[in-house]
Each structure stands twice: as C-alpha cells, then as structure tokens.
Amino acid sequence: MPDIQIRCLEGDELIEAMYGLNAYALHASPPLTNREEWEGIVRPRQGVTYMASFENGVPASGAASTAMVQNVRGKLFDANGVWGVASAPASRRNGYCRQTIAALLASGRDDGQVFSTLYPFRESFYERLGYVTFPACLIARFTPAAVTPLLRRDLGGRVEQCLISGVYDQYRDYLARMRLHTHGMGFFVHADWASARRNRFWLAQAMVAGRTVGLMLYELKGDEPTMFCFRAIRFYYDTAQGRYLLLQWIARHVDQADRAELWLAPAERPETWLADLAVKTETEVRAPMGRVLDVARLGGMATGPGRFTARLSDPLCPWNEGVWRFESANGELQTAPLAAEGQPDCHLTVQGLTGLVYGTHDPEDFAFRGWGAPSLAVQATMRTMFPPLALHLHERF
Numbered sequence: 001m002p003d004i005q006i007r008c009l010e011g012d013e014l015i016e017a018m019y020g021l022n023a024y025a026l027h028a029s030p031p032l033t034n035r036e037e038w039e040g041i042v043r044p045r046q047g048v049t050y051m052a053s054f055e056n057g058v059p060a061s062g063a064a065s066t067a068m069v070q071n072v073r074g075k076l077f078d079a080n081g082v083w084g085v086a087s088a089p090a091s092r093r094n095g096y097c098r099q100t101i102a103a104l105l106a107s108g109r110d111d112g113q114v115f116s117t118l119y120p121f122r123e124s125f126y127e128r129l130g131y132v133t134f135p136a137c138l139i140a141r142f143t144p145a146a147v148t149p150l151l152r153r154d155l156g157g158r159v160e161q162c163l164i165s166g167v168y169d170q171y172r173d174y175l176a177r178m179r180l181h182t183h184g185m186g187f188f189v190h191a192d193w194a195s196a197r198r199n200r201f202w203l204a205q206a207m208v209a210g211r212t213v214g215l216m217l218y219e220l221k222g223d224e225p226t227m228f229c230f231r232a233i234r235f236y237y238d239t240a241q242g243r244y245l246l247l248q249w250i251a252r253h254v255d256q257a258d259r260a261e262l263w264l265a266p267a268e269r270p271e272t273w274l275a276d277l278a279v280k281t282e283t284e285v286r287a288p289m290g291r292v293l294d295v296a297r298l299g300g301m302a303t304g305p306g307r308f309t310a311r312l313s314d315p316l317c318p319w320n321e322g323v324w325r326f327e328s329a330n331g332e333l334q335t336a337p338l339a340a341e342g343q344p345d346c347h348l349t350v351q352g353l354t355g356l357v358y359g360t361h362d363p364e365d366f367a368f369r370g371w372g373a374p375s376l377a378v379q380a381t382m383r384t385m386f387p388p389l390a391l392h393l394h395e396r397f
Helices: 011-025 035-042 096-110 123-127 144-152 168-179 240-251 350-358 363-369 376-385
Strands: 004-009 048-055 058-072 075-087 115-118 138-142 158-163 186-188 202-208 211-221 228-237 257-264 280-283 289-292 307-313 322-329 332-338 346-349
Touching: 004 011, 004 096, 011 035, 011 048, 011 058, 011 075, 048 096, 058 096, 058 115, 058 168, 075 096, 075 186, 123 289, 138 144, 144 240, 144 257, 158 240, 168 186, 168 202, 168 211, 202 240, 211 240, 228 240, 289 350, 307 350, 307 376, 346 350, 350 363, 363 376
Parallel strands: 075 115, 228 257, 307 346
Antiparallel strands: 004 048, 048 058, 058 075, 058 186, 115 289, 138 257, 138 280, 158 202, 202 211, 211 228, 307 322, 322 332
16 A cells, blocks of 8 residues: 655745646646746745645645635635645546645635635536636727727826836735625735736726726737737726726727737626727636635624524535534624534535525525535525625636
C-alpha cells in the first residue's frame, strides 16, 4: 500500500511541490513555466493556504485557497477562493484531488471561513464536492462609434484616468463599498500589490462632486498600426450618471479602438443602455461555483419569515451532516443542530442548501438534481425564507 500524506505547505517545500504540479497540469508545455518568475509571484502572496497530497513522498496533487470576505444576503462572511487544483498524471483518478480539497476546506473551516468559491475545470467534478454553479458574467461587445452620440452631451462630472498602481487603494475602497450592497460579491482580504505594480490596466473613475460613482479597469489590446480593442474587465457604477460617463470615455477612443468589450455582472442588460448600440453578448466560458462550508456559522444573513428542519448530507465536510433547524428571527437566519430523534421536514444535500442560501436554484429543481425532495409546503417556506437574488462574485481566480 502506498504511503499517503496530506499537509499544508510553506516555504521551500511549497515551491518544490507546487511548481512541478502547476507547471505541468495548468500550463502548456514543454517548455515548463519559468521557475524563477513563478517563484517571484508565489512567494510574496498573502492569505493563501497551500495543501498537497504525497504518495510515497512524491507530490501527487495540490490545491490552494485565498481568504476573501463575501456578502451573502446582506452579511459579510469569511470565505475562500479555491484555485490551482492540479495533480500529477500518474496519480490521477485515485481520489487524491478530492482528499486534498477536503483537507483544504477543513483548514478553511478551522480559520472561520463559512463559504467556498472556485472556477471549475469541470462543473460536474466540483458539484460532486458540494459546489453549485453561479450565473456567469456577461461579455458585451459593441463599437465605440455606437456610443459617440454621448460626446455631444454634457453629462456632468468627469472621468479621471490613471494606471492601476497609482490608485489601487482607491480601487479597493470602492470595491469594499460596493460589496456592502452586492449579494455574492467577494474579494480577497489581502491586496495584490505585486499584480497592481505590473500596471497592466488603466483605471477610469467617473467622478461627480468629488465622489467616485463608477469605475472600469481596462486595457487597449492589439498591435499597431491596427485599431485596438477597448477591453474593460471591470465595469461598475453606482448611478446611471456614472455608467454614461464611463461609456462616454469609451466613445473618446473612437479613433483609436474599433471595438469595445465589457465584462459585466450577470444581471446587466447592456442592450437597453443606448439606441443603436447593436451590442452582442455572450456568457463567460467559466461560470463560478460556490458552496456552504460551515452550516453552524450561517446565522445573521437576511431572510424572510419561516422555519424548517432538514437532514443534511455533506460527505466532504462531515461537520455539516445531521439534522439542522433553519429559522428566521427578526429578519435574520438562525441555525441550530438538532438531536437525531424525530422526523425532519426534508432531506437536503449541501448542494441544495447552497442553492437556497445563494438564491441561485429553486427548491422545485432539487429532486431532479438529486439534492433532496422537499414537499410542496416546505418548498414554499424555503422560497419565502430564501427568495432568489441576483448574484455577482466579482473576484476571478
């Protein structure tokens, strides 16, 4: 029998174990990723937990998670983003990735994290680990010429432009304010200054009376002397004025860029912004996923009136298993474990509970997904307590 060990990695052991796994599994090869450059990116990172499994002392699989804070139904919860899941070819299909992720989630729970998110290489693999799919971001494409009518209008305010490193703190401050009222939004606890200092993006801020009312993080892509693509990977605004100031800024590039590409929250409807915009939209290829990590700490989020009990199944995170009461008191969720005696109102998998809490799945779907089969009466209570909500994760990793 092979000797299997799973442990957190730090220092030189982290570099030795994760470089080979990541370079082979997550990048085109040969040649392998430049090790010196990779190490220069990895070592300064903060708030990251690295976990790996070893078979007879040889790295078999690895995964990482970064601490974040996420808004779920109006309350900020400690959470994580899982990434860098990789395994050596000889070790695949032996359950090592599952075991490594289980250990990573247990470590996160010990740190007080209540939710976990990720971007999957295959949704069905992570669904079996308790994750459910979120709405995908929209990618909207149109020509800058289509928004040039805005150049003839005085919109009030102005747009300030700077390379991201010069305003990175202000950018994170804006995100923190936005997170307070955006369900599902999370971003990493520690600022990624190393990335910001590479200055790969411009930040345009829509300013009104000295206050930022919108911003976009963008780049001009292409090879001279051809026209560029104005590509904004973040496009956020507090007010309609903020949105139109940013669109007007795009119009100012009509002689420099012949196409614009905006990455938008799933609930956006860019086709309604302006007549003759002729926008084409598609969803991002990789939709994010999330899961409840610790049922005991779900309390405090905003819920509608109601109460139900459920026997929860969560093999990957056994601390969640058992019978739980979910009850709204003064508009906030309360959870409590119950004794095994008695018949709960329903059975749920952690996927079903996660879909309820995030507001991404209707309880009528659960029976068809294998997530439980609550009665019609319990379904009605679930909808009252956990109405559907538009969700936007923000962070990409």
